Each structure stands twice: as C-alpha cells, then as structure tokens.
Amino acid sequence: MPPPEKLIGIVGKTNVGKSTLFSAITMVPVKIADHPFTTIEPNIGVGYVRVPCVHVELGLKQCNPRSGFCIRGFRFIPVKLMDVAGLIPGASRGRGLGNKFMDDLRQADVLIHVVDASGGTDLEGNPVKPGTQDPLEEVELIRREIDEWFSSVVKRVWEAKIAKSIQSSPNPLDLVTQNLSGLSIRKHHVIEALRESGLESKPIKNWSASDVELFALKLRQVAKPIVIAANKADHPVAEENVKRLREKYGDDVKPVSGLAEMILKKAAQSGLIDYLPGDPDFRVKPGVELSREQSRALELVKGNVLEKYGSTGVQELLNHAVFRKLGLIVVYPVEDQNKYTDHSGNILPDAYLVPGGTTARELAYMVHTDLGEGFLYAVDARRKERIGESYVLRNGDVVKIVSAKS
Ligand SMILES: Nc1nc2c(ncn2[C@@H]2O[C@H](COP(=O)(O)OP(=O)(O)O)[C@@H](O)[C@H]2O)c(=O)[nH]1
Ligand SMILES: [Mg+2]
Incomplete structure (x- = not known):
C-alpha cells in the first residue's frame, strides 16, 4: 500500500482567514464570508509541498509525475488538507460547532493554526479595528481548547476501555494504541509521548490520574503538532505582531498572506503572470496589458508581502508542516535503476x-x-x-x- 496519506487540518477562530487560505492552497472555490459558521461541512482538498526535483540532479530534462506536477525543476507533491469549522472559546465543552470541530480534528495529523496577525478579529470571530486584539492570546486560547478536548477524549477512553483491561494485558502498549486509534494515534506516537512524559519506566497499570493527564498532554503535542500561520501579514499592523509571535514561538510561526497567495494564483490561472507557489516574486507575462485594478492589486502584493517577507509564506507553511513537524522525507521508487522509469x-x-x-x-x-x-x-x-x-x-x-x- 502506498504511504498513508497525511491530513493537514486548518484550524482557528472564525474570520481569521482559514477558508481564504484553504482556497488559495487548493484553489477549490469555497464560500468566503464575514459570518460565523459559514464553513459547516469540513472542506477537504489537495495542496502541494514543493521540493527541488531529483530529475535535475540526475541530469534529466524532465520527469512524468503520476500525481502532482513538476515545473521549472520543482516537484509539487500532493498532501490532503481540511478546512475545519471555526473554533470559538468553549468549543471543547460543546459550544457553537464545538463537537463538529472536534470530530474533524481527530483525523488530522498536523494542525495549521491560523491567527489574525493584524489583530482585527475578536475572540468570537467578529471583525474589529486592526491592532486591537492580541494574536498571542489567541494562540494560547486555541491551544488550550485543543489540549482540553484532546485530554478529555483520552481520559474518557482510558476510563471506559483501557483501565479495565490494562491489569491483565500482555501488551499494554498495543492496548493503548488500539484504543486511541480513533484520534489517528499510532504506536510511534505512544512511544514518543511515553518518553516525553518520563513515564517510560512506570508500568501503565500503575499510573495515577495525573500520569494519564500528563501522558495525554504529551500525546497531543506529539500526534497533533501545531504550526502557527500568522495570517493577514499583508496588513501594516501585522509586522510587529509577527515579530512578537516569532519571539515567543520561534520557527513554528510563519508569516503568511492567504489573500496575496490567492491573488497571485488567480492572476497566474488567468494567464496574466508567471508565478509558482513559493516563489519570491512573479513576472507579468510578455504582451499582457494589466487593467488598473489588476496592477494595483499586484503592486500591493509586491510591496506589502513579497518585498517584506520574501514570499506569501503559504508554501513555507505547508512545507514546514510536512517536513519539519511530521518529519516526512521524499523518496522516488523506480523500476529501472538506469533510466529511473x-x-x-x-x-x-x-x-x-x-x-x-x-x-x-x-x-x-x-x-x-x-x-x-x-x-x-x-x-x-x-x-x-x-x-x-x-x-x-x-x-x-x-x-x-x-x-x-x-
Ligand atoms: N488583509 C487580509 N485579509 C484576509 C486575508 N485572508 C482572509 N482575509 C479576509 O478575512 C475575512 C475572513 O476570511 P475567511 O477566509 O472567510 O475566514 P475564516 O472564517 O477563518 O474561514 C474575509 O473578509 C477575507 O477577505 C489576508 O491574508 N489578508
Ligand atoms: Mg471559513
């Protein structure tokens, strides 16, 4: 069986730009609106990580991808994404679309937490004056919400299924893994969480409630790692917040503008510009006359995003999630080792x-x-x-x- 497909969940409050980002990545048209709960069904789509294709290193002129594509020596490899319903405070206790949100989340292997770096969305998802909300608080709040949900599921399963059988279980590790498989937990997650929590040497059957709690917390960090998309980075107010977010959360924060990526992809699709996701710049195609609005939109993308951050950040975000957080690598199976075919x-x-x-x-x-x-x-x-x-x-x-x- 081909390697199990990984699923990236896009999470965050309402109105921070999840659907715009999701559309920009997948170019699947979805409803984009200022109202809470517009994304009621989870949207699943395909995005692509970008890597230098090995065909270049092998001195070949081209390759023939069965899925994804290869342009200018860059291989774009498909990954699955899910635009999860907007999260509001209290969701882990069933507020709003809380339960729906949590059900979607179970399937995800890594989370992209989108925050409004312009500070223009309140906790309930209402648009407010940019600069009046603190995205750092938003990060903590959502993280706590996810942690609470995750440990409540683990504790429930523990009490209902694991605690009773663990005394007589010949293989406690498998028992735990199997019972938590609904959260997309694999054995390697359990092993790593045991190590991270320092519980490796304590027999699971002797665990106290607080041991279970600690294990659940580590398991969340291991099995649902989070990357922070500091979105709306195109907004002038965002720059300072991006800096503060990076100081606190380091390399797991990526400044992005889903809107800029959307504008560039649309312009590229319409044949106005050459642009590959992840590029630091775009080029207006020879012979193309841009309308005044088109020029203006592209100038803004250039001035407020590309020149400031080096790209729209969207490709770095995906690559970071897949290669850094999930630790995946790229390998190319072939049948003919001389022709690579x-x-x-x-x-x-x-x-x-x-x-x-x-x-x-x-x-x-x-x-x-x-x-x-x-x-x-x-x-x-x-x-x-x-x-x-x-x-x-x-x-x-x-x-x-x-x-x-x-
Ligand atoms: N300035 C700016 N606005 C954005 C960006 N992404 C989304 N928005 C706006 O934010 C609002 C909410 O976007 P939406 O994608 O529906 O957010 P969701 O509720 O999180 O799915 C819309 O008015 C978007 O146009 C961005 O990168 N920059
Ligand atoms: Mg949405």
Missing part, C-alpha cells in the same frame, strides 16, 4: 512522502505487498549501490526494489 517508461513517476526512518523493505511494502514479501535487495539508483532491507532511506533517494515475487 517505471515499466512504461515514465520518468520518476512517483514521489512518496514517507516518515523519516523508513527502511528499504518498508518502502517495498508501500509500493506493493508482493515486493515487500519477496524482498531480496534494493538498489540506490543514484549511486548504483546495492542496499539491504534495513537500509534507512534518505531524503531524495531513488530506489529500485528487487523482489522474488515481482
């Missing part, structure tokens, strides 16, 4: 996003169960070296698998 001659057809630490044999299973079961050896196609089943893949590896069952 599949059996039909497609060059580098697949770019898999796999967890760091994935071995050659695990990759074989992702390509096809038969390849995994009959695994003999693999070939590092770039170096033309044989590699064994326990070889740990590196980012950018091009791998041919040799199997007795292919």
Whole structure:
C-alpha cells in the first residue's frame, strides 16, 4: 500500500482567514464570508509541498509525475488538507460547532493554526479595528481548547476501555494504541509521548490520574503538532505582531498572506503572470496589458508581502508542516535503476512522502505487498549501490526494489 496519506487540518477562530487560505492552497472555490459558521461541512482538498526535483540532479530534462506536477525543476507533491469549522472559546465543552470541530480534528495529523496577525478579529470571530486584539492570546486560547478536548477524549477512553483491561494485558502498549486509534494515534506516537512524559519506566497499570493527564498532554503535542500561520501579514499592523509571535514561538510561526497567495494564483490561472507557489516574486507575462485594478492589486502584493517577507509564506507553511513537524522525507521508487522509469517508461513517476526512518523493505511494502514479501535487495539508483532491507532511506533517494515475487 502506498504511504498513508497525511491530513493537514486548518484550524482557528472564525474570520481569521482559514477558508481564504484553504482556497488559495487548493484553489477549490469555497464560500468566503464575514459570518460565523459559514464553513459547516469540513472542506477537504489537495495542496502541494514543493521540493527541488531529483530529475535535475540526475541530469534529466524532465520527469512524468503520476500525481502532482513538476515545473521549472520543482516537484509539487500532493498532501490532503481540511478546512475545519471555526473554533470559538468553549468549543471543547460543546459550544457553537464545538463537537463538529472536534470530530474533524481527530483525523488530522498536523494542525495549521491560523491567527489574525493584524489583530482585527475578536475572540468570537467578529471583525474589529486592526491592532486591537492580541494574536498571542489567541494562540494560547486555541491551544488550550485543543489540549482540553484532546485530554478529555483520552481520559474518557482510558476510563471506559483501557483501565479495565490494562491489569491483565500482555501488551499494554498495543492496548493503548488500539484504543486511541480513533484520534489517528499510532504506536510511534505512544512511544514518543511515553518518553516525553518520563513515564517510560512506570508500568501503565500503575499510573495515577495525573500520569494519564500528563501522558495525554504529551500525546497531543506529539500526534497533533501545531504550526502557527500568522495570517493577514499583508496588513501594516501585522509586522510587529509577527515579530512578537516569532519571539515567543520561534520557527513554528510563519508569516503568511492567504489573500496575496490567492491573488497571485488567480492572476497566474488567468494567464496574466508567471508565478509558482513559493516563489519570491512573479513576472507579468510578455504582451499582457494589466487593467488598473489588476496592477494595483499586484503592486500591493509586491510591496506589502513579497518585498517584506520574501514570499506569501503559504508554501513555507505547508512545507514546514510536512517536513519539519511530521518529519516526512521524499523518496522516488523506480523500476529501472538506469533510466529511473517505471515499466512504461515514465520518468520518476512517483514521489512518496514517507516518515523519516523508513527502511528499504518498508518502502517495498508501500509500493506493493508482493515486493515487500519477496524482498531480496534494493538498489540506490543514484549511486548504483546495492542496499539491504534495513537500509534507512534518505531524503531524495531513488530506489529500485528487487523482489522474488515481482
Ligand atoms: N488583509 C487580509 N485579509 C484576509 C486575508 N485572508 C482572509 N482575509 C479576509 O478575512 C475575512 C475572513 O476570511 P475567511 O477566509 O472567510 O475566514 P475564516 O472564517 O477563518 O474561514 C474575509 O473578509 C477575507 O477577505 C489576508 O491574508 N489578508
Ligand atoms: Mg471559513
């Protein structure tokens, strides 16, 4: 089976720009309005992380992606996104669309927390004068809401399912993992949370209520890591807030303008400009006459966003979530290690996003169960070296698998 698809959840208060950001990333038209609860059904869409494509390094002119695309030597690899219903304070206790929100959240592997860095949205999601709200408070509040929800689910499951069986369980780790799978928890999450909470050496059956509490908190941090999108960075008031957010939360804060990304993508789709997501700039296509409004909008994007922050920030945001927070790497399985093709001659057809630490044999299973079961050896196609089943893949590896069952 191909590597399990990761799901990025876009969360935050109402009116901070989640739907605009989601549309900009996926270019799926969704309702955008100033009213709370406009996004009632979760919107699922596809976005793309951007990496330098290995075809360039291999001296090839091009490649033929089966999914995603490759432009100017950059490979855009699909990831799934969900625009989650707006969160309001108290949601973890069922206020507003609280329960809907929480149900959506269970499925997410990483969260993009969108805050209004211009400070122009109050806690209930009403537009107010920019600069009057503190986005740092917003970060804390939403984080607390997510933590409370998460630990309440863990505690409920613990009391109802885990506590009773743990005394006699031959494998406590599996018992915990299985019972928490509804939160998209995997074994490696549980192991890491045990380590992070310092509870590794204390038998789970002897845990106190506060041990469970601590474990739940660490598990949230491990299994639902959060990246902060300091949105509306195009607004002049946002600059100071972006600085303060970065001082407090470091590299997990990305200044972004979903609106700017939207304007650029639309202009590119209409054939007015050349722009690739993640680029520091755009270029008006030769022979194109821009209308006055078009020029003005693009000038604003340039002056208030690109020149200030180096890009719209949207691509960095996605890449950070996938590569830094989820720790995924890119590997390219091929069937012909000399031509880097599949059996039909497609060059580098697949770019898999796999967890760091994935071995050659695990990759074989992702390509096809038969390849995994009959695994003999693999070939590092770039170096033309044989590699064994326990070889740990590196980012950018091009791998041919040799199997007795292919
Ligand atoms: N200045 C600015 N406004 C934005 C940006 N993104 C969204 N908005 C505006 O913020 C309001 C709420 O946007 P929406 O995407 O519906 O927010 P949601 O409720 O979080 O989904 C709309 O008026 C948008 O035009 C941005 O990057 N910059
Ligand atoms: Mg919305």
